[in-house]
Amino acid sequence: MKKRFGLAAAAAAVVALLLSGCTTVPDAGAAASGGGAKGDGKTVGITFSDLSNPVWSELVQEAQTYGKDKGLSVNYVDAHNDAATQVTQIENFIQQGVSAIIICAVDANALKDVTAKAQKAGIKVVGYTQVLTNYDSQYLVDAYKTGYANGEAAGKWIQKNYGDKAVEWGLMDLPRFPEIIERAKGIKDAVAKVAPNAKLVATAPALTSEDGVANAENFLQAHPNIKMIATIGGGGAVGGNEGVKSAGVTDFKTFGLFGIDATQQEIQNIMKGDPEKSTISLGGGKAHGRTLIDITKELLDGKKVEKDQYMPIKAIDSSNAKAYYDEVFGGK
DSSP states (O other): OOOOOOGGGSOSOOSHHHHHTOOOOOOTTOTTTTTEEOOSSOEEEEEESOTTSHHHHHHHHHHHHHHHHTTOEEEEEEOTTOHHHHHHHHHHHHHHTOSEEEEEOSOGGGGHHHHHHHHHTTOEEEEESSOOSSOSEEEEOOHHHHHHHHHHHHHHHHHHHHTTSOEEEEEEEOTTSHHHHHHHHHHHHHHHHHOTTEEEEEEEEOOSHHHHHHHHHHHHHHOTTEEEEEESSHHHHHHHHHHHHHTTOOOGGGOEEEEESOOHHHHHHHHHTOSEEEEEESSOHHHHHHHHHHHHHHHHTTOOOOSEEEOOOEEEETTTHHHHHHHHHTTO
């Protein structure tokens, strides 16, 4: 199966959604009514660990729209970071007789039995970001390499702006997911290698933009000499960018924030000369939504599909942000 890593697949990304970091979606058991779109063919259920993540919210909405174009009726639900809720959601999808289920797991181990049950019922199982035990195909992040690319960009920025001077920095991580732990490890390893003078003085988890705002403010209150913050995702990066400003930082040339996801707001921040200096593109929420639907459609059509597929990794900074923005977001 041809990997779909084209940037053109990711059209205009969300703006206000990124600032709010949340969306309204149906809860467990509501897949048949709210959050649904009628297609002309088979049905697909999507369950995500937490749709307050702006990239994931964008993803499921794009999957719903694009799925309809492909003749699929797509329904999505939010597990609200509760593994038991997600098991119930998958059980509901099985009872509804869906043709395929796309899963971003809260806890992959908790889904071992229910995904086996789905496959036994003839339902295709597609994983996203979190590695499942039972699946037909998965779309994954090379977590360590993604984090390393982020940390490498941050380390180079530190070296360019501070040379051998000691620099304090903070990290927004998300340690409840094994893959994100690896992403954070990659960030730390790269910073340590490229900018050995840098000292990590603060860490806190961040999934949403609200988390990012609070963390940045808290970091700078506790450690006013922090000059760099790295984040494991776009939610923390967007919020962190605003939090740095609200904490009183005014010289954006000497403060750097580094993100992952390359959301529309992140790219705009980089182009404006805001605290965010770089972000790592993994294709984007809209592109991922389309890719997951393409994978699912080919599975349902009986085509041969690669079991493990990986997202692209590309660093976006001031040197290529405008070109990336024009290509991905249409220059709007």
